[in-house]
Amino acid sequence: MDLNLIAFWSLSTIAVLSALGVVFFRNIIYAVLSLISTLIAISGLFFNLGAELIGALQILIYAVAIVVFYVLVISTVPKYEGEAIDLKYSLLSTPFAFILFMELAYVSVYGLWVSGTGVFGPAMLNQVSNVKAVATMLFTKYLFPFEVASVILLVAMIGAIVLGKKDIVED
Amino acid sequence: MSVSYEYYLVLSGLLMVIGLIGIIIRKNIIALLISTELMLNSVNIAFVAFDIKLQDVAGQVFVFFILTIAAAEAAIGLGLIMAIYRMKRDVDVTKISELKG
Numbered sequence: 001m002d003l004n005l006i007a008f009w010s011l012s013t014i015a016v017l018s019a020l021g022v023v024f025f026r027n028i029i030y031a032v033l034s035l036i037s038t039l040i041a042i043s044g045l046f047f048n049l050g051a052e053l054i055g056a057l058q059i060l061i062y063a064v065a066i067v068v069f070y071v072l073v074i075s076t077v078p079k080y081e082g083e084a085i086d087l088k089y090s091l092l093s094t095p096f097a098f099i100l101f102m103e104l105a106y107v108s109v110y111g112l113w114v115s116g117t118g119v120f121g122p123a124m125l126n127q128v129s130n131v132k133a134v135a136t137m138l139f140t141k142y143l144f145p146f147e148v149a150s151v152i153l154l155v156a157m158i159g160a161i162v163l164g165k166k167d168i169v170e171d
Numbered sequence: 172m173s174v175s176y177e178y179y180l181v182l183s184g185l186l187m188v189i190g191l192i193g194i195i196i197r198k199n200i201i202a203l204l205i206s207t208e209l210m211l212n213s214v215n216i217a218f219v220a221f222d223i224k225l226q227d228v229a230g231q232v233f234v235f236f237i238l239t240i241a242a243a244e245a246a247i248g249l250g251l252i253m254a255i256y257r258m259k260r261d262v263d264v265t266k267i268s269e270l271k272g
Contacts, residue, residue: 008174012182019186019209023193028201035205038186042212049179051219054234058215061238066208066245073201073249077256080199082263093195097188104184108177111221118227133228134235142232149239156243163250166257 007048015041026084032070039063053131179220186213200255200262204248211241 014037021034039062046055120133128136138146186209193206215234222230256262 004174008178012178015182016185016189019189022205022209023189023197028199031202031205035208038209039212042216045179045182045216046219048174049219049223051222051231051234054215054219054231057235057238061242062208062212066242069245069249070201070205073252076253077201077262080201080262082198082261084199084202085196086198086265090196093192096195097192100191101184101188104180104187108180108184108217111224115224115226118225118229120228121226124226130228130231134231137228138232138235142229145236149236152243153239156246160246160250163247163254 004048007044011041011044011048014038015045024085028074028080032067032074035070036063036067039067050125051130051134053134176220176224179216183213183217183220186210186216198264200252200264200267203264204245204252207244207248208241211237 018034018037018041022031022038025031025034039058043055043058043063046052046058125133190206190209190213193209194203197203197206215237218230218234218237222228252262255267259266
C-alpha cells in the first residue's frame with residue numbers, strides 16, 4: 001500500500017473526528033484543543049498534496065497565532081454555564097447541512113471535466129520548487145491584493161485595539 | 172499523485188458541513204467563531220486540491236489571503252466578544268437581543 005494513501009486516510013480521519021469534537025464538546029477548552037488537532041491534520045494534508053508553503057503557514061498562523069487568541073479570550077471570559085447545544089436547532093440544522101453538501105457536490109462534479117490547464121505541472125515543479133512558484137505568483141500577478149491584505153490586517157489591528165478599550169461600554 | 176483529488180473534495184465538503192452544523196446548534200459565541208474557522212479550513216483544502224488538479228498555483232495564493240482574513244476575523248471577532256462580555260456579563264447568543272425589533 002502506498003505511503004501517500006496511508007497518510008491521507010489517517011490524517012483525514014483525525015481531521016474529521018476532531019472536527020466533530022469541535023462541534024460537540026460541551027467544554028469550550030476541549031473544543032479549542034480539538035481545533036488545534038484538526039488544523040495540524042489539515043496541515044499534514046497540505047504537505048501530502050505537495051503544497052509545502054501553505055502547510056507551513058497553516059501551522060504558523062492558524063495553529064499558533066489564531067488559537068492563542070482564542071485561548072486568551074477563553075481564559076478571560078469565565079466558565080460558560082448555559083447549555084452548550086441548542087436542541088431546538090439541531091433538527092433544523094440537518095436540511096441546511098444536506099443542502100450545503102449537495103451544493104458542494106454539484107460544484108465538485110462540475111469541475112470534473114477540467115484538468116491540467118495551468119503551467120505548473122509535475123515537470124515544472126521539479127525545476128522550481130512549490131515555494132518558489134507560489135511566491136513568484138504572489139509577488140507578480142497578485143501583488144496588489146497582497147498589499148490590500150496588509151491594509152486589512154492594519155485595519156483589524158486598529159479595530160481590535162478600539163474594541164478592547166475599557167471605556168467603550170457605557171453602562 | 173496517488174490519492175485522487177476527489178477524496179480531498181469529499182473531506183472538504185464534510186468539514187464544511189460539520190462547521191455549518193456547529194454554527195447552527197451551538198449557543199456559546201466563542202464556539203460559533205471556532206466553527207467558522209473550520210469552514211474556512213475546508214475551503215483551503217478545496218483550493219489546494221483543485222490547484223493540484225488544474226496544475227496551477229493561483230489557489231494556493233488565495234489560501235494565503237484566506238489565512239490573512241482569518242487572522243483579521245479572529246482579532247475583530249474576539250474583540251467584539253470581549254466588548255459584549257463587558258456589557259452583558261455573558262457569552263450566550265440568545266441573551267444578546269438588543270437589536271430585536
